[in-house]
Amino acid sequence: MSSTPISLRGQVEPFHVMEVLKAANERARTHGDVITLCAGQPSTPAPRVVRDAAAAALASGEVLGYTDALGIPALREAIAGHYADTYGLTVDPAQIAVTTGSSAAFTALFLAAFDAGDTVLMARPGYPAYRNTLQALGCRAIELDCGAEVRFQPTVAMLEQWAHRHGTPRGLILASPANPTGTVIAAAELAAIARWCEERDVLLISDEIYHGITYGEDAHSAWGSSRAAVLVGSLSKYFSMTGWRVGWAVLPPALVRPVELLLGNLNICAPALAQVAAVAAFGAEGRRELDGHVRRYAANRDLVVTRLPELGVAQWAPADGAFYAYADVSHLTHDTLAWCREVLDATGVALTPGVDFAPVGTGRAELDGSRWFRLSFAGATADIDEAMSRLAAYVQSR
Numbered sequence: 001m002s003s004t005p006i007s008l009r010g011q012v013e014p015f016h017v018m019e020v021l022k023a024a025n026e027r028a029r030t031h032g033d034v035i036t037l038c039a040g041q042p043s044t045p046a047p048r049v050v051r052d053a054a055a056a057a058l059a060s061g062e063v064l065g066y067t068d069a070l071g072i073p074a075l076r077e078a079i080a081g082h083y084a085d086t087y088g089l090t091v092d093p094a095q096i097a098v099t100t101g102s103s104a105a106f107t108a109l110f111l112a113a114f115d116a117g118d119t120v121l122m123a124r125p126g127y128p129a130y131r132n133t134l135q136a137l138g139c140r141a142i143e144l145d146c147g148a149e150v151r152f153q154p155t156v157a158m159l160e161q162w163a164h165r166h167g168t169p170r171g172l173i174l175a176s177p178a179n180p181t182g183t184v185i186a187a188a189e190l191a192a193i194a195r196w197c198e199e200r201d202v203l204l205i206s207d208e209i210y211h212g213i214t215y216g217e218d219a220h221s222a223w224g225s226s227r228a229a230v231l232v233g234s235l236s237k238y239f240s241m242t243g244w245r246v247g248w249a250v251l252p253p254a255l256v257r258p259v260e261l262l263l264g265n266l267n268i269c270a271p272a273l274a275q276v277a278a279v280a281a282f283g284a285e286g287r288r289e290l291d292g293h294v295r296r297y298a299a300n301r302d303l304v305v306t307r308l309p310e311l312g313v314a315q316w317a318p319a320d321g322a323f324y325a326y327a328d329v330s331h332l333t334h335d336t337l338a339w340c341r342e343v344l345d346a347t348g349v350a351l352t353p354g355v356d357f358a359p360v361g362t363g364r365a366e367l368d369g370s371r372w373f374r375l376s377f378a379g380a381t382a383d384i385d386e387a388m389s390r391l392a393a394y395v396q397s398r
C-alpha cells in the first residue's frame with residue numbers, strides 16, 4: 001500500500017481567521033447582516049490613478065510578460081523616490097527587490113539570510129506568518145512576550161536579557177506599526193535596537209508595511225539608524241492594493257544577489273500588470289486619495305476606542321498606527337476562538353480571535369490570544385459604529 005509523503009515542516013499552524021471568514025461568508029449568504037471586522041485589509045479599491053494605469057496597459061496590448069526577478073526598473077525607481085520623499089533617505093534602486101506582496105519578500109529573505117536551525121526573534125503577540133514561514137523553513141522562531149508594560153514591542157533590555165541567557169540570535173523581526181496591536185516603536189528605541197543588532201551581526205528585518213497609517217507621530221524607517229537592516233514594504237495596506245500582490249524589500253548589498261536568485265526560482269517575478277500600474281501609486285494624485293482613507297481610519301479608531309469600554313474592556317493596545325484594535329476580553333472569556341463564533345452567531349459581527357497572534361501556552365498567560373480579539377477598523381465609519389452597538393448590546397445582555 002502506498003502512502004503519500006507529507007513533511008513535518010509543512011504542518012504549520014492553521015490561520016484561524018480563515019475559519020471565521022468562512023463562517024462570516026456563510027452567514028452573509030443566510031442572513032445578509034454581516035459586518036466583517038476580521039479582514040486585515042482596506043475596504044477601498046486601488047487608487048483611481050492605479051486603476052487607470054492598469055486599464056491603459058491592458059488596452060495598449062503591452063505584452064506584460066515576465067519581468068526582471070527584482071522587478072521593473074520604473075517601479076524600483078518609484079520606490080526609491082518614495083524613501084527620499086517620505087523619510088529623506090537615499091536608497092539605490094539596485095538595492096530594492098519588488099516581490100509578490102511582502103509575503104514573498106519574507107520567504108526569499110529568510111532563505112537568503114538564515115540556515116535551518118538558526119534562531120530568529122519576534123514579538124508575541126505578532127503576525128503569525130513570520131513564525132509559520134520560519135518554522136516551515138526549519139528555523140527556530142522564538143517569540144518574546146511583549147505586554148502592555150513595553151507597549152507590545154521588543155526593547156533593547158529584552159534582547160540583552162535573551163542573548164545573555166541563550167546566545168546571540170541570527171535575526172530579529174520588528175513590525176512598527178505592528179499587527180495585531182498597531183503599536184509604533186519610538187524613534188529612539190528603534191535606533192537603539194538597530195544599533196544593538198548591527199553591533200552583533202543580528203539581521204534586523206524591519207516590517208514597515210503599515211507605514212503611512214499612523215495617528216500621532218509618523219513611523220520611522222530602520223534605515224534612518226542602520227543600513228545593515230532589511231526593510232520590508234508593501235502596496236497592500238496604505239496603498240489599498242492587497243490583491244494586486246506587490247511588495248518590496250530594501251536590502252544590504254550582500255543580500256541583493258541571493259534574493260534575486262531565490263526570487264527568480266521561487267516566483268520568477270511579481271505580477272507584471274500590477275507592477276506597471278503600481279508606479280502611479282507613488283504620485284501626488286494617488287497619495288491624496290490614500291491620505292483620505294487614513295483620515296477615515298483615524299475617525300474610526302477614535303470611535304472604537306471611545307466605545308470599547310461599553311464592552312467592559314479595560315485594556316487594549318495603543319493603536320498608534322495600522323487599522324486594528326487589539327483588546328483584552330478576559331473578563332468575558334478565556335476562549336476567544338469560541339467567543340468570536342458566538343458573537344458572529346448572535347450579532348453578525350465578524351471579529352478575529354487573538355490565537356493567531358499569540359498561541360496559547362507558549363508564553364505569559366495574560367498574553368495568550370485566547371483572551372484577546374482583534375477588530376479591523378478599515379471599513380466604513382457607519383458600519384463600525386453599528387458593529388460597536390451590536391457588540392455592546394450583546395455583551396450587556398449576557
Ligand SMILES: Cc1ncc(COP(=O)(O)O)c(C=O)c1O
Nearest residue numbers: 040101102103127179234236247
Ligand atoms: C505585519 C504584516 N506583515 C506582512 C503582511 C503580508 O502582507 P502582503 O503580503 O499583502 O504584503 C501582513 C498582512 O496582513 C502583515 O499584517
